[in-house]
Amino acid sequence: MKSNYEVIIVGGSYAGLSAALALGRSLREVLIVDSSLPCNRQTPHSHNFITQDGVPPAEIAAIAKEQVLQYKSVDYITDLAVTSKKSQGGFEVKTESDKIFWAKKVIFATGLKDEIPPISGFAECWGISLIHCPYCHGYEFRNNKTGIIANGDRAFHLASLVGNLTSQLYILTNGRADFTSEQLKKLDQNHINIIESEISQVKHHNGHLQKVVFKNQEMMGFDALYAGFPFSQHSGLPEALGCELTQHGHIKVDEFQKTTVEGIYACGDNSNMMRSVANSVASGNLAGAMVNAELTKEQF
Structure with a gap:
């Protein structure tokens, strides 16, 4: 060469x-x-x-x-x-x-x-059922139970896009929620629930989501999660x-x-x-x- x-x-x-x-x-x-x-x-x-x-x-x-x-x-x-x-x-x-x-x-x-956070299961699910873009992956998870791991403006923006693909939508702020009163009103009008509990791990099978486990030991089933990592x-x-x-x-x-x-x-x-x-x-x-x-x- x-x-x-x-x-x-x-x-x-x-x-x-x-x-x-x-x-x-x-x-x-x-x-x-x-x-x-x-x-x-x-x-x-x-x-x-x-x-x-x-x-x-x-x-x-x-x-x-x-x-x-x-x-x-x-x-x-x-x-x-x-x-x-x-x-x-x-x-x-x-x-x-x-x-x-x-x-x-x-x-x-x-x-x-x-820069995927060191939360058990995140890396294994990234790009499979833990996804970044509704245009790239959203159609495949349409009408499924979906979570958005984000807060504030980013969560609100994603919710507006993903809300067109499923009515079973939750925002997981992984801590205290940070939304304006107008954003909270819009989210409520669109029946989008906010969960502030911190995430400890996600249970999955070969990268396919099963449950999100929170630090308070509660669990919730999801088919897909959107997230935007640094x-x-x-x-x-x-x-x-x-x-x-x-x-x-x-x-x-x-x-x-x-x-x-x-x-x-x-x-x-x-x-x-x-x-x-x-x-x-x-x-x-x-x-x-x-x-x-x-x-x-x-x-x-």
């Missing part, structure tokens, strides 16, 4: 592969570096992505990888990018296996890492290179997926509040096209 490329893409899931496809079709020399640990690896099915609705995420990624690697100018390595620095008018990327690569441009498609960038390389983050912790990009550092682009969950396969693919496609446009402008 050679060491010099026009573009290095760090992250080879949906966004990274989509960017590589756009670049490969423009005959750009591209290297994809991927650690093979997508954040949705536990999720059984992907939804709300036209032509692929209900297909397992791993299957979508496998088909995408196979198609992208048909383009001979695109290389792929399973490895972890551990350091990167500006070098010789471009960027040097070093991997965990001590391989060093260089490219004129870098695209980070590195995703996010969810997150961090899966890779620290963009920030180490000087890329600014937004106040929410995403990589700051412009309308063309360009970061605040010249020559670096970002796409997918790491720079987008809409966490879905469809949005990742779209932003990756745009990033690839814009990097190609920048290279063309420099070379033509």
Whole structure:
């Protein structure tokens, strides 16, 4: 494998592969570096992505990888990018296996890492029946007994969306509730109950929820729980290179997926509040096209 490329893409899931496809079709020399640990690896099915609705995420990624690697100018390595620095008018990327690569441009498609609370059962259910998005998973749990683990404005917002999918809806604030009087009135009008008891664990079978156990020893059965956990960038390389983050912790990009550092682009969950396969693919496609446009402008 050679060491010099026009573009290095760090992250080879949906966004990274989509960017590589756009670049490969423009005959750009591209290297994809991927650690093979997508954040949705536990999720059984992907939804709300036209032509692929209900297909397992791993299957979508496998088909995408196979198609992208048909383009001979695109290389792929399973490895972890551990350091990167500006070098010789471009960027040097070093991997965990001590391989060093260089490219004129870098695209980070590195995703996010969810900071799942150490509550028994949460990690095992995450992406299966403990879910983050009604657009991605809500239809499959329609008309089922559903809980929202959140408080305040976020809980109220989620309740308004999920309330359209089920009439059996509860908000689990996991402590003292924090709603305005107007929000409480709306929740009451829509028959949404608030439970303030703290959660001690969730009982499940292979990631499928059975009961929520509270610290007061009471239990309540649920089919699904929505939750929004804090997150961090899966890779620290963009920030180490000087890329600014937004106040929410995403990589700051412009309308063309360009970061605040010249020559670096970002796409997918790491720079987008809409966490879905469809949005990742779209932003990756745009990033690839814009990097190609920048290279063309420099070379033509």
